[in-house]
Amino acid sequence: MLKVIRDLLRYDGRFRVAFIFLLATFIMSAISYVSPQDPGRTFQVPLDRSPSLQYPFGTNSRGQDVFWWMTFAVRNSLYLGLITAAVSRVIAIFVGLTAGYRGGYVDRILMSVNDSFVVMPVLPLLILLSFLFRGRMGLTGLGVLMGLFGWPWDARLIRSQVLSLKERSFTRTAQYCGAKDFHITIFEHLPFVLPIVFATTINNMIWSIGMEVTLGVLGLSNVTLPTIGTTIYWANAHQAMVAGIWWWLMAPVVVSVVMFLGLYLLSQSVNEYIDPRTRLRRIGA
Amino acid sequence: MPLLSVKNLHAYYRTEAYGISRTVRAVDDVSFELQKNEIYGIAGESSCGKTTLIKVISGSIKPPLRIEGGTMTYTFDGRDVDIASVAPEVMRREIRWKEISYVMQGSMSILNPVRRVRRIFRHVVDTHQGIDDKRKFEALCRDHLKKLGLPPDILQAYPHQLSGGMKQRIAIALATIFRPSLIIADEPTTALDVVVQRGVLQLLKDIQAESSNTVLLVTHDMAVHANVADRVAIMYAGTIVEEGPTEVIFGAPQHPYTQHLIASLPVIGDKGTRSALPGAPPNLASPPSGCRFHPRCPMAKEICRRVVPSMIQLDTLHRAACHLVGEREEA
Amino acid sequence: MRNFILRYLLPRLGQYLVVIFLGVTITYIIPRLSPSDPVERQVAEIMVSGAHFGPEAIAHMRDALTDMYGLRGSPIEQYLAFWARMFQGDLGPSLSRFPTPVISLIARALPWTLGLLITAVMISWVIGNILGAYASYYEKSGIMKVIDVASQAVRPIPYYIVAVIFLIVFAYFFPIFPAGGAYPVGRRIEMSIWAVQTILRHSALPALSLVTVGMGAWFIGMKSLTSNIISEDYVVYAEVTGLPQRKILYGYIMPNALLPQVTGLALNLGMIFSGALILEVVFVYPGMGMLTYQAVLANDYSLIMGIAIFSIVGVATAVLILDLIYPLFDPRVRHQ
Numbered sequence A: 001m002l003k004v005i006r007d008l009l010r011y012d013g014r015f016r017v018a019f020i021f022l023l024a025t026f027i028m029s030a031i032s033y034v035s036p037q038d039p040g041r042t043f044q045v046p047l048d049r050s051p052s053l054q055y056p057f058g059t060n061s062r063g064q065d066v067f068w069w070m071t072f073a074v075r076n077s078l079y080l081g082l083i084t085a086a087v088s089r090v091i092a093i094f095v096g097l098t099a100g101y102r103g104g105y106v107d108r109i110l111m112s113v114n115d116s117f118v119v120m121p122v123l124p125l126l127i128l129l130s131f132l133f134r135g136r137m138g139l140t141g142l143g144v145l146m147g148l149f150g151w152p153w154d155a156r157l158i159r160s161q162v163l164s165l166k167e168r169s170f171t172r173t174a175q176y177c178g179a180k181d182f183h184i185t186i187f188e189h190l191p192f193v194l195p196i197v198f199a200t201t202i203n204n205m206i207w208s209i210g211m212e213v214t215l216g217v218l219g220l221s222n223v224t225l226p227t228i229g230t231t232i233y234w235a236n237a238h239q240a241m242v243a244g245i246w247w248w249l250m251a252p253v254v255v256s257v258v259m260f261l262g263l264y265l266l267s268q269s270v271n272e273y274i275d276p277r278t279r280l281r282r283i284g285a
Numbered sequence B: 001m002p003l004l005s006v007k008n009l010h011a012y013y014r015t016e017a018y019g020i021s022r023t024v025r026a027v028d029d030v031s032f033e034l035q036k037n038e039i040y041g042i043a044g045e046s047s048c049g050k051t052t053l054i055k056v057i058s059g060s061i062k063p064p065l066r067i068e069g070g071t072m073t074y075t076f077d078g079r080d081v082d083i084a085s086v087a088p089e090v091m092r093r094e095i096r097w098k099e100i101s102y103v104m105q106g107s108m109s110i111l112n113p114v115r116r117v118r119r120i121f122r123h124v125v126d127t128h129q130g131i132d133d134k135r136k137f138e139a140l141c142r143d144h145l146k147k148l149g150l151p152p153d154i155l156q157a158y159p160h161q162l163s164g165g166m167k168q169r170i171a172i173a174l175a176t177i178f179r180p181s182l183i184i185a186d187e188p189t190t191a192l193d194v195v196v197q198r199g200v201l202q203l204l205k206d207i208q209a210e211s212s213n214t215v216l217l218v219t220h221d222m223a224v225h226a227n228v229a230d231r232v233a234i235m236y237a238g239t240i241v242e243e244g245p246t247e248v249i250f251g252a253p254q255h256p257y258t259q260h261l262i263a264s265l266p267v268i269g270d271k272g273t274r275s276a277l278p279g280a281p282p283n284l285a286s287p288p289s290g291c292r293f294h295p296r297c298p299m300a301k302e303i304c305r306r307v308v309p310s311m312i313q314l315d316t317l318h319r320a321a322c323h324l325v326g327e328r329e330e331a
Numbered sequence C: 001m002r003n004f005i006l007r008y009l010l011p012r013l014g015q016y017l018v019v020i021f022l023g024v025t026i027t028y029i030i031p032r033l034s035p036s037d038p039v040e041r042q043v044a045e046i047m048v049s050g051a052h053f054g055p056e057a058i059a060h061m062r063d064a065l066t067d068m069y070g071l072r073g074s075p076i077e078q079y080l081a082f083w084a085r086m087f088q089g090d091l092g093p094s095l096s097r098f099p100t101p102v103i104s105l106i107a108r109a110l111p112w113t114l115g116l117l118i119t120a121v122m123i124s125w126v127i128g129n130i131l132g133a134y135a136s137y138y139e140k141s142g143i144m145k146v147i148d149v150a151s152q153a154v155r156p157i158p159y160y161i162v163a164v165i166f167l168i169v170f171a172y173f174f175p176i177f178p179a180g181g182a183y184p185v186g187r188r189i190e191m192s193i194w195a196v197q198t199i200l201r202h203s204a205l206p207a208l209s210l211v212t213v214g215m216g217a218w219f220i221g222m223k224s225l226t227s228n229i230i231s232e233d234y235v236v237y238a239e240v241t242g243l244p245q246r247k248i249l250y251g252y253i254m255p256n257a258l259l260p261q262v263t264g265l266a267l268n269l270g271m272i273f274s275g276a277l278i279l280e281v282v283f284v285y286p287g288m289g290m291l292t293y294q295a296v297l298a299n300d301y302s303l304i305m306g307i308a309i310f311s312i313v314g315v316a317t318a319v320l321i322l323d324l325i326y327p328l329f330d331p332r333v334r335h336q
Ligand SMILES: Nc1ncnc2c1ncn2[C@@H]1O[C@H](COP(=O)(O)OP(=O)(O)OP(=O)(O)O)[C@@H](O)[C@H]1O
Pocket: A285, B013, B015, B024, B026, B045, B046, B047, B048, B049, B050, B051, B052, B053, B064, B105, B220, B284
């Protein structure tokens, strides 16, 4: 693992950028734990100060230090991404492995449902759901909810991976040896599928954090919790742009660009690293 | 005057990934000559560098493949051409297909899956002869296909509607449409069943006999060489280890590797088991020292491990690279 | 032909029906997951929001809401009734603009969204694909590298953030385009050169954002597809035969690489649509997205639900149309 990271750092420019951006993101979310400010309270600092040494990201019209608020926002957005990724991973792995391994009718039905979820515009449904549960849903709830919609792309990918694994001989051997379906799936296929699961996890986080921004902007996520989406929501609610308090919008924009780019470049770089063709070149076959 | 003279040719693949660089010596010190009006066969097991050799002598070299030494000189109509230093545009317009054409390995998939067969004929004819007129083009193609015994309707077909044998014949038809001086055919019969194979080989032979050009036939299948080639070269791990007229190679092979190849040919009525060669083909990224065949050679000696055997001329047309052969000659 | 119908056409039609079935069923189930009585909650919310309705109107509304949520009769009856209304294209009345039917609100907003979406998607798809193929096939030029880096940079950023960046750049630093609204408030739409110009000017920013993000995505996809197809035998062969590069690019690489891009377009339509919705909100563009936003602000549940169902059916239909067009580009599907 360490060697992989060292190799990537040395030979992949994208990974270096990803590393720096994600490091910044993690540090940002980590220092929220030592924040002098409680993001739930307002009128803690003078209003509408532009960025300065004392307030690096300025202060907002609610009397909050934007920098400290953003540390919570980053932490919460990451947390949400992880929850969504975890929930949708479980579904995606289950559906992908089952469809791929069982084949036949099971496969056809699962993939038909799967493709329906791929095609369906998720945003209106999520708006509908968050609208109904508005105010009663915490971050975890929202994360789980998005997880329920975030699995189909990856399930398809995992399935296709399993299909190609099935063609290889070791599955056949396992079958002749009388191994149970479940056993084959877990012990023979999962290890090969896991690198892909890792790469898709990152993409899934990007998707869900982005979706939260959208819901937050519409005022549909829990606006008392600091997230990237709710930061923009509050800035809009106070017409920050019109009032000239540009830093209030700039902070979430810059922070999220750093976070999204970091995650995306990481997934690209890892994807290339685990790509069979690259792997062949690397091990020199 | 030979058509092509290759001297001490070296061509390596150099790749790099995550800091690990690798050099595959796919063609390592190869020399041979192609005469006009002959069928020259190159044999050797998979990944010994046959296709690479073809890529190099047909001038289609792209990274990571690079020429690392040697010369290749063609003589077209008394004019000498060094293929490695021809300008790409000249190569593309004047040499490709007019002088050297190529039946690629894997001809099953050389046809664009989403276009009719006519399209590739059209493009090739248009590029090299500038025939834009539809009727002239149509007449030329139909004529050529008929001569090869192919139904002209195939122009109208999509690749997925054609059988493997048909696609292979189309590849040959495409390669011969301008009567080039040299036709290179890479594994033209692999993946075809025996009956179809015979038809395809006959087609190649007929075309060669009719237009007396040169055919370079590459295949790992010794039986094909026995039936078709005038001369055969045996390749092992990037080098030519023996070369001679077909009768000599099959009748009196000198190199232990050739002897093994001939001995393992199926013989009608022979029920004895044939010995398989121990060990795996060498990795061309780190080939064995000395004679590259030594780890698998039943007759290997101490010297074989250390010294690369040099090519020994046994006869005007017969040569082999093996220490045993050398000693016998000296004695 | 028979094979084509059995193996291609019927499965696509079946998939279309499954999408709609699942979509409608999910929208049917969602309100039932809500812990409180949605009708009373809704009525209360509307009362609180300060709208003035007579007692008769409220009774009518309660009725409409009960219908809307399909809360009459047994669950099975409710479900069937729900479907029956869907088939008649009846999405119920809007609550905030009672009793205007939801469907007519959608009908008013839809042309705006369709116009924006179709134009932007076509432009970004075509340009992204051409540039992607060029970038991968020809030697890297400076400008292609810039496009590549820019595409990679916008790829992961949510539409909303991209739009905000555009808004800041264009509306504040280079105020060429109006920051919002497709049409000046208070003017009736009439066909005139002036009207067309205004609409175009006001659609420019949302379209530009949509094109930028989309183009980047298609560019990246096409680049990697092309780099795979370049090593396919039929491309290598075309090169060996000495065809000029331009012919290889347009005759061999593009027709093959575009096939997965057509499929990709179909698969991504839902996401692109979602993106367009949110862009409309940023640029105050009077389409479906704005309608959704207004519905959320006005607590108009029936409108949100109508939009959700309509979006699902609409996107699924668009995907079906793409699926039906696909065989035109792929003879392997046509002549099975
Ligand atoms: N593009 C490439 N990059 C790196 N190495 C390559 C490349 N193409 C071929 N090689 C290596 O060069 C060696 C020779 O390959 P080549 O294709 O010439 O063999 P061959 O004799 O034609 O085999 P076959 O009978 O399987 O066609 C092999 O070890 C192969 O792995």
